Amino acid sequence: MSQSLKQPNRVREGGRIDRAQTLSFTFNGKQYQGHAGDTLASALLANGVNIVNRSFKYSRPRGIVAAGAEEPNALVQLGSTEAAQVPNVRATQQALFDGLVARSTNGWPNVQRDVMSLVGKLGGQFMPPGFYYKTFMAPASMWMTYEKVIRKGAGLGRSPMERDPDHYDHLNQHCDLLVVGAGPAGLSAALTAARSGARVILCDEQEEMGGSLLDSREQLDGQPAHHWVEGVVSELAQMANVTLLPRTTANGYHDHHFVTLHERRTEHLGETAPLTDGQRPSRSRMHRVRAGQVLLATGAHERPLVYGNNDVPGNMTAGAVSTYIRRYGVVPGNKLVLSTTNDYAYRAALDWLDAGREVVAIVDARKAPEGDLVEQARVRGVRIIEGAAVLEAKGSDRVTGARVATIDAETFKVTGSSDTLSCDTIASSGGYSPAIHLASHTGARPTWNDEILGFVPSLVKGVHAAGSVRGFHQLADGLANGCSAAAEALSALGFAATPVELPQVNTYRQGAACALYQVPHEKPTLRGPKQFVDMQNDVTAAAIELATREGFESIEHVKRYTAMGFGTDQGKLGNINGMAIAARCLGKTIPEVGTTVFRPNYTPVTFGAIVGRHCRDLFDPERYTAMHQWHVEQGAEFEDVGQWKRPWYFPRTVNGKTESMHDAVARECLAVRQGVGILDASTLGKIDIQGPDAREFLGRVYTNKWAKLAPGRVRYGLMCKDDGMLMDDGTTSCLGENHFLMTTTTGGAAGVMEWLELWHQTEWPDLQVYFNSVTDHWATITVTGPEARKLLAEITDIDLDRETFKFMDWREGTVADVPARVFRISFTGELSFEINVQANYALHVWKTLFAHGEKYDLTPYGTETMHVLRAEKGLIIAGQETDGSVTPEDLGMQWAVGYDKPFPWIGKRALTRSDTRRVDRKQMVGLMPKDPSVVLEEGAQIVFDPDHAIPMPMVGHVTSSYYSPILESGFALAVIKGGHQRMGEIVYLPMVDGKTHAAEIVSPVFYDPKGERQHV
């Protein structure tokens, strides 16, 4: 009893709410109560809350209009804590939970008394569509200021400013038939398919399944409709081949029947996912469904009529009135006027009467309405005003009356004198627009159907539709249509359909609906009261008329000029009305004006749900080598190289002080040049190549020669694309006459592997060769420096004698008792051994080297030191010295180009194009800054004349630059126009800070130019 006092609009019984469970919630700081089963919207209406928001542009008070996804006004900010904020929640789709906290998204200082509304009232006239295109242009400098003000006033809710405490996930689903919508058609379809043995998914966006049957006046087999729903749902729930997904919106229909279903798993329970059994479930879940066939039973949205001040709180769609009464036990007012163009909307008046409140009148646009529902209203003594419509609502914060007159819809004229009926609620119905959104996502254009006055979906192969979405609004038709559409889908899938016995339902005699969208007014549209078409974006009939006058004739132009349909409801209520108004203004029919296109999402989806678990620590894989733990324990700093985490440098901490990067790198460099260093080189790509034609293949993909490389030998190679530009480089070892091990750059590994397969599979399938990636199988440890041999000798059985194991040889043997291949190749210019061992044993080998290396001060080094050392030797890094526009010749690497190889290898032909033959191409050189303390900036641009005015002709740039501890100077690699012919010249590098550095062009080999140290 006391509940109903607190909730003045709650009826005593009926509906699907649980009156025994009272829930408290807060709206705009005020406490209210509702019941389990309520939406936030139904609870607000139960409590008599009229104004739920302020409008976007004119700041007009707005109330709840609809009961579902089509609601344009009731957008609220949800959340009691910062992290739990959710902007723009549609109150009609938010289940009420205890403790819910919501605010209106607009309105200052509050939604009741809003300052901006004054601006809206006074300034509204100055804000026709596109007004911002016509002003704010002078002075030009002021636009950024104007913009700031405009932005402040715009927007709806606000973003949370803290990290989301919840997580989200994905579930990949596969099924034979996906049924979207669990109303009468969807349920009968799902039942048919399920009983036939198909794998079925049935989803519905509402809190419970049943769709229109949840608020239906009709009886099925002589029982209330929900009995039948419960029977079907419980049967489906028990079938192993059926997945039932309530609270799940099919939000996007992608190619080849891939549909995303967004399941709200906990949003009805709380603002963050509650702990259950110690685990926190995902807040919501995206089902990524690959369906064999899809059946759309998505229903229809009722269109409100467009009349004067149709946005004042208390104006609602007729269907919403019925839904609130019958499903939620809430009558959203006391005195109702219904304005309709069809029979079906009469339900609202009958439901209103059943709830014990007054129906002032039904205003029917048809001259002589007839049909069973009309009769029922007549029998119950309702006044029916024929051939008329509500012209204009009265009231400001709540409807106080409806001005009604007879009209002629055809000529768009008011034909009689008007009469103002006192009421607090105006329900309107202009007909039903099929919810064709998903069908339209597939790219199929919907077609206009004059019979049902709506667009019906065009269906691509494999998509079926049933029920209201096809215009079958009668219950019996919908049920039957569900079965027959399912049978069609089943037959396409190769299943024999098991017939389903449908329940007995009454068939109503229905009178034809009439076409009415905008209600005529005595005044011309531009002068009359505002008639809202798209309430969320404050688009009026006048705005559409004005747009057409200004030459915006395509519906796409009209929409864009007025912003119609660009709201979060995507114009579910307004689009068809808007098209009809544009058509009227242009003297065309609706289909002539254009069609309507919808894009995913059907209703908005949180970013979190789309992202799923692919965030935070799982945003992107991190790849580790076998020695990763050791690196972490040594305090290494890491560099991201592709997905790999590579040690960048190993700062030492002495007496609590950690070395700077500069100091660490200097120490590491000198250790390699003067003692011995060790590098984890496992990330290099490694490809095992076997087959009698392996050698021939190498000759075709590398620029240099491979015909004579003997087993036991290693060679460096360059790989180009067929445009002649360098793509990757690395060494390849001859393991046997027909067996090679190729290495690639770390970042290039996957690409090179695919490249080899591409050429083999598409151009040269006749060559007998196989490629297999062994990147992960082998770990690679580089031991380098003058002491490398001594160290390695201690733990290997390989003869390391310089005469028998030469530079660019490889040998087999054990290292630390582990079988290894050791390669004498050098990326530092020092005596080097690259040790490959099976990765499971690599850490043992690594640690053994350290156990023996202490006396040599074995120093681990990272990628930074590796870069310095190789640059001192003028060795390139593909991707750093090169950028896809550099040929081997530009790099001065003609020695690695086999011009006379018999097969026209990849990249060869391109080297003789006119542009690649230019003498002033950018060529790689070394740069010595005149001031040795200067380390040039990588990426610094090079000019010949530093005094040239801006724009200054640039002749190249620095590709690599470091401080060299061994040279005690900064040094750099660069590409410079015609650089190979400019040795000894001075160039200039003008910097951001205003300084200009001078540097001399030198050979890119800075250290040990004869290459003696690697041969020792």
Added chain:
Amino acid sequence: MQRYSGFGLAKHALSHHENWERQWRNPTPKKQYDVVIVGGGGHGLATAYYLAKEHGITNVAVVEKGWLGGGNTARNTTIVRSNYLWDESAALYEHSMKLWEGLSQDLNYNVMFSQRGVMNLAHTLQDMRDVQRRVNANRLNGIDSEVLTPEQIQAIVPVMDCSKNARYPILGASWQPRAGVARHDAVAWGFARAADALGVDILQNTEVTGFKIRDGRIYGVHTNRGDIEAKTVGCVAAGNSGVLAKMAGFRLPLESHPLQALVSEPLKPVLDTVVMSNHVHGYISQTDKGDLVIGAGIDGYNGYGQRGSYPTVEHTLQAVIEMFPIFSRVRMNRQWGGIVDTCPDACPILSATPVKGLYFNCGWGTGGFKATPGSGHVFAWTLAKNQAHPIAAPFSINRFHTGALVDEHGAAGVAH
């Protein structure tokens, strides 16, 4: 042309806005024009406008198969910047940037060009090298450009995760203060209205079905509304360029791919600049209406369907949440796709063709919107003088034969 101004707006309000004129006419095609522009998007309309305004050539038709500005102009993420790496592209985009800066006044149409700055994030050492290379090049080319530290980035975008514990921590960024966003539709409408006022015929719902070519020379087009004669024809048809080239009997080094974008629901201002990351791959800004506009990647296959693959959207939002974890509860409202014509070197084609008198302006890939005025300006010059504008010269089709590509993929491979 009816002048637009705040005063005019107030005046029209008093007459209930009943006296606004059409923004452009709906003319009947003439038999003959001096120049026919195929494609009524931003670039085509700009070309027509500058032909009339700068070269006095007003007997011009813009032939559009749908509604004007209905292609990529209506579907892009509206970013305008000019901080390109190579001299050739920098010159082109900076030329455009200068035109943007006075465009609203020039057109008497507020295109809402908002110079709120664009930042390109660097997440790896190589990214940083590329950023420095590009910024240095920009400055010497006279383009405003800076390198930002993570601290400076955080100050400009307080809501971004600039911490070291990100999977790919932000190491720095390039920053162009003059860059920003504009209102895409208004650009097309503004050019259309201004061109129309100078006498250009904008022919909507007019589809070119073939070219009239004789002895290797163009002399008109066939359309669904009859033949139109013209000795000079410029095709500015973005994703449809390949189809037009085929009609004219040659191929282009182009592929048309889906490029997707999406928007959130409108939010109160939360992001005051444009943030782009090539490495984690996403870019984002906030419109004046409050929507977060997010650019997704390009799909790898050819597609004219104005839609792409869902995983592309997933990857983009993963990137956005990696950069902006606080947006996890913000909701995606809508997604859509454009058709972008991409060149192998990520640079456009502004060029004569094997057919004399027939010119193509295409291949803008993901970067066309920002070039709109500049592209139209140099293309108009090219059409008017039958000779490549110096800024357009490096972008000839010929470069794919000589090898003189302007490869923006490389160091400055920042798309969009």
Added chain:
Amino acid sequence: MLHIYCPYCEELREEEEFHPKGQAHITRPADPDACSDEEWGDYLFFRDNPRGIHHEMWVHAIGCRKFFNVTRNTVTYEILETYPMGEQPRFTAEYPEGKPADQLNDAQQEPSRQEGVHV
């Protein structure tokens, strides 16, 4: 997201497992040195870019790693057939409904080429 029938795995797989690799049936000139710059440029860069039926190459990158061909409509994204390297398409712009039987070889007549192909 496309659903692609891999002719080697003989089943439909998700697009995420594949990479598109551009136009199919681009053959490298047998004697590059005999090509003019123009011919070489054409081979490298110039492509058909049809609106409608297109033949393209894909690789089952996360799967069997085989390259194969796909005939796909670039407007509807409908896949008409997939077929191994070295074979010719059955569906072409000239024969959108499929080449007549007398123009097909044995491999093209195998039902597996279209089995499970998604529409």
Added chain:
Amino acid sequence: MSEHTSATTATGINMYDVRPTTEVPAESPLAWSYHHTGHPGVSQRSRVVIRERAMLGHVVLRGGAIVLDEAVRQVLGFGLPARPNTLNQDPSGERSAQWLSPDEWLVIVPGGEEFSLEAKLREALGDAHYAIVNVSGGQTLLELEGEAATELLMKSTPYDVHPAGFPVGKGVTTVFAKSNLILRRPAEDRWELVLRRSFADYLYRWLLDAGQEYAIGVDD
């Protein structure tokens, strides 16, 4: 086992037994993960259990099906699976061969058998054109069991893991989270995941995270 740990075959291929002959500590690709992320125990509530089978012999065979099949039959006692994406095992389930592509199979044998397997196969194959590659250090195998195993897989891979799409005896290479792996179903109630070494930690963390709601446990 062969005395020779290294040989060059008559076909010009280097064959090398990379397993140490002495006791040398070995670490599986998940060693770091166990150390760093830990391994939640198996409890009554665990609806998914994972178990690593480390240090197995993993060998990739490349070549023509007919030629290889005969050699495999000779050496292992069972043939190569004839159908794409299927798996053959010996009766003990210790040795298996899986179709990876028309010319590629993955053979998994007890650790230590891989080199002799290669040697015997090469002997049987003579001078046919084929390739055999030992990849044992590059991957590891995880077993997945429990009533929620299928749902955990559904969170992770777009491949259909429903019995209708994934019967016993099937095995595929597919997308898994943002990486990829080989997924196989050797028995009604057991799945196997073959992970690449460098991605193993990421995949392990993914499985624990996605399996949290099933109280996932790691059996060691």
